[in-house]
Amino acid sequence: MARRVTAAHHRNDQETPVISEYRQSDAEREPDGSGEDHAQDRARAARELGDALRELVQAAAGTEVDAATLRKTADQARDLVGPLTEASRTRHVPPTLDEAKPGRRMYNPASGPGNPIAPPMRVRVADGVATGTCTLGLAYEGPHSYTHGGISAMLVDQILGHAHAAQGRPGMTVSLSLRYRRPVPLETPLRLTAWVPEDSITDRRTGPKATITTEDEPDRLLVEASGIFVIPTAEQAERIFGDNPPPRWSEK
Numbered sequence: 044m045a046r047r048v049t050a051a052h053h054r055n056d057q058e059t060p061v062i063s064e065y066r067q068s069d070a071e072r073e074p075d076g077s078g079e080d081h082a083q084d085r086a087r088a089a090r091e092l093g094d095a096l097r098e099l100v101q102a103a104a105g106t107e108v109d110a111a112t113l114r115k116t117a118d119q120a121r122d123l124v125g126p127l128t129e130a131s132r133t134r135h136v137p138p139t140l141d142e143a144k145p146g147r148r149m150y151n152p153a154s155g156p157g158n159p160i161a162p163p164m165r166v167r168v169a170d171g172v173a174t175g176t177c178t179l180g181l182a183y184e185g186p187h188s189y190t191h192g193g194i195s196a197m198l199v200d201q202i203l204g205h206a207h208a209a210q211g212r213p214g215m216t217v218s219l220s221l222r223y224r225r226p227v228p229l230e231t232p233l234r235l236t237a238w239v240p241e242d243s244i245t246d247r248r249t250g251p252k253a254t255i256t257t258e259d260e261p262d263r264l265l266v267e268a269s270g271i272f273v274i275p276t277a278e279q280a281e282r283i284f285g286d287n288p289p290p291r292w293s294e295k
């Protein structure tokens with residue numbers, strides 16, 4: 044019998060105490076501090092759309108309806124595209140929502156609440172330790188009822204990146220290694236933890252480590268990972284990103 048999956052499984056909307064990425068920025072506040080200006084409202088709307096599309100994606104990955112219903116829904120989904128593309132950006136232009144708030148990545152595929160393919164993982168950083176929480180639905184399935192290994196790798200890459208960034212400046216992954224010890228269950232609250240060993244830090248490079256466990260059994264390791272993150276030089280950033288490299292990497 045088909046399993047019914049509800050949206051509640053996939054919305055990671057539990058409140059977490061320290062999430063620096065999506066707090067309202069000065070740039071989004073009204074001069075009088077009321078904070079209900081256009082950019083803030085648009086950010087909230089982007090999150091609402093992300094949530095709604097996540098619900099749709101999860102329903103699509105779990106549905107057992109007949110072909111006629113699938114086709115009708117496909118037509119309806121196509122109709123949704125037009126209005127969104129009336130104003131859109133190219134790959135070389137950052138989202139205006141991110142520009143309104145430095146450090147925000149609204150459409151990050153691992154943690155961006157506006158991106159329907161993101162679980163999204165909620166990230167907190169405290170004392171150099173990055174902690175990510177999320178619950179993955181059927182859209183992330185690899186082996187039956189467990190998470191696809193590539194999804195674990197994406198989430199680990201992101202959380203390692205936060206641990207690296209906590210040392211000073213964000214970097215880029217140059218190496219990523221995972222040991223899949225046990226399968227990562229779907230529809231189960233997960234915890235990712237990442238930190239940077241002192242002896243792995245140089246001027247431009249760190250070698251952070253990470254684990255994935257369930258929230259309920261934080262001592263039972265499902266995945267162990269390590270990475271190497273490098274802060275690109277200004278020249279490398281220019282080569283990669285062109286005339287307008289991200290400010291964090293443009294310092295000569």
Ligand SMILES: CCCCCCCC(=O)SCCNC(=O)CCNC(=O)[C@H](O)C(C)(C)COP(=O)(O)OP(=O)(O)OC[C@H]1O[C@@H](n2cnc3c(N)ncnc32)[C@H](O)[C@@H]1OP(=O)(O)O
Pocket residue numbers: 200201202203204205208213214215216217218245247248271273274275276279283
């Ligand atoms: C908070 C936000 C979190 C975000 C997390 C998500 C991060 C990502 O997904 S990034 C996307 C994936 N990564 C990429 O696309 C990067 C592609 N790689 C590159 O463009 C280049 O490798 C680049 C520019 C980063 C570095 O240039 P490259 O010429 O390779 O390195 P180079 O400048 O010579 O070396 C830098 C340091 O790293 C070391 N290093 C480079 N590669 C490796 C490696 N594979 N293993 C070990 N050390 C390495 C070098 O030895 C050197 O160390 P040191 O400074 O101590 O001598």
